[in-house]
Amino acid sequence: MSQTAMIKRRSIKVDIVADNGLTWIKVIARNAKAFRHEVMGLEQDEEEEEEEEEELLGSAAENDFDNLPIFRKAREYLNTAQAHHLHFHTPIVVFAFMRIRPDEDIFVQKIMDRLREMGVMVYLQTPENDLQSSYRHLLKNVDASNISTDKLNLDVSSIFALISELSHHPCSPDDISAIPIKVQAEREASVPCLPQLKRLVINKKLFMVQSAYDRLKDIVDVVGGPREIARFKYLFRYSLGTPDLAFDQDLWTILPPLKVQVIEDAPSKEFFQLLEPASQKSKLNNGRKIRTRFSDFHAIIFGSGNYYKMTTLTAIQWMEKALADAGVLGTFIICHEPRSLAEQKILK
Numbered sequence: 001m002s003q004t005a006m007i008k009r010r011s012i013k014v015d016i017v018a019d020n021g022l023t024w025i026k027v028i029a030r031n032a033k034a035f036r037h038e039v040m041g042l043e044q045d046e047e048e049e050e051e052e053e054e055e056l057l058g059s060a061a062e063n064d065f066d067n068l069p070i071f072r073k074a075r076e077y078l079n080t081a082q083a084h085h086l087h088f089h090t091p092i093v094v095f096a097f098m099r100i101r102p103d104e105d106i107f108v109q110k111i112m113d114r115l116r117e118m119g120v121m122v123y124l125q126t127p128e129n130d131l132q133s134s135y136r137h138l139l140k141n142v143d144a145s146n147i148s149t150d151k152l153n154l155d156v157s158s159i160f161a162l163i164s165e166l167s168h169h170p171c172s173p174d175d176i177s178a179i180p181i182k183v184q185a186e187r188e189a190s191v192p193c194l195p196q197l198k199r200l201v202i203n204k205k206l207f208m209v210q211s212a213y214d215r216l217k218d219i220v221d222v223v224g225g226p227r228e229i230a231r232f233k234y235l236f237r238y239s240l241g242t243p244d245l246a247f248d249q250d251l252w253t254i255l256p257p258l259k260v261q262v263i264e265d266a267p268s269k270e271f272f273q274l275l276e277p278a279s280q281k282s283k284l285n286n287g288r289k290i291r292t293r294f295s296d297f298h299a300i301i302f303g304s305g306n307y308y309k310m311t312t313l314t315a316i317q318w319m320e321k322a323l324a325d326a327g328v329l330g331t332f333i334i335c336h337e338p339r340s341l342a343e344q345k346i347l348k
Contacts, residue, residue, distance in 0.1 A: 019144040025094045032105040085330040096123040153305035157315035163231035165343035193337040206260045225343020267303025290326035
């Protein structure tokens with residue numbers, strides 16, 4: 001059984017999920033004596049002779065220390081956190097010992113030291129130290145309110161939303177000739193697309209893989225209106241050999257100057273494997289591991305984002321759930337409002 005399958009068949013309990021999923025906190029409320037008895041397999045209310053207890057502790061320290069259940073549990077938490085990354089950030093695992101003070105018990109302190117060596121953040125009770133301070137330094141370069149990678153992989157639907165005339169100059173649904181775009185015009189009136197996109201792309205490096213660019217260009221050449229084509233040409237000015245193309249703020253309304261770099265397709269094998277028949281034949285998805293709508297093209301776009309370790313922006317609302325249902329672990333997609341190329345559909 002693969003590691004992914006094993007992780008999916010097991011579960012762990014996290015008491016507190018903080019920082020939008022970047023921090024997992026396991027709270028241990030036992031005091032030092034109760035914790036020591038638990039890890040040694042002793043009953044807390046059982047009165048052992050001092051010499052017998054010390055002998056057990058010494059034996060564990062010499063022979064069985066690394067096999068204590070607390071370390072197995074720690075490994076489970078760390079492995080699960082690594083598998084369930086958030087935009088390629090591994091969640092921080094914190095064991096919070098709320099009733100144990102530093103150096104209170106030599107054996108317990110040895111356990112704490114080993115947990116830290118394994119990669120667990122350990123919080124112990126001290127007057128001058130709060131829980132957040134035990135791990136906050138690890139988040140200093142991460143914006144927990146807007147989690148994504150510094151480099152973004154854009155799919156075709158994201159570029160549509162960035163250049164659509166409907167995004168930049170909303171109009172009444174009555175001014176649209178195509179019914180699907182009428183729905184988007186109604187949506188734009190209540191949930192504008194560009195403010196969300198601006199927050200996602202500001203201060204980021206933007207990329208698109210070659211296959212996506214080729215399809216995008218073919219569509220824009222046929223469906224795009226003059227202003228949409230102008231926005232496309234500005235975004236891809238370096239790929240089109242016009243790097244000195246001037247920025248027109250009136251054309252781009254609220255967006256700052258942006259640049260999208262075209263890079264090679266590099267899909268992870270894991271994503272093409274989703275198109276293969278599952279080990280057990282299913283009537284769903286034509287026997288595949290993922291829903292039928294997921295195509296080779298999707299595997300290239302989202303698989304390349306995974307290979308390059310980039311957050312992928314998309315307006316495909318079903319994609320994240322489809323990948324999760326197919327067993328792809330981790331969060332690496334951000335969905336936004338869909339907007340189609342609409343300029344040629346707006347009635348003059």
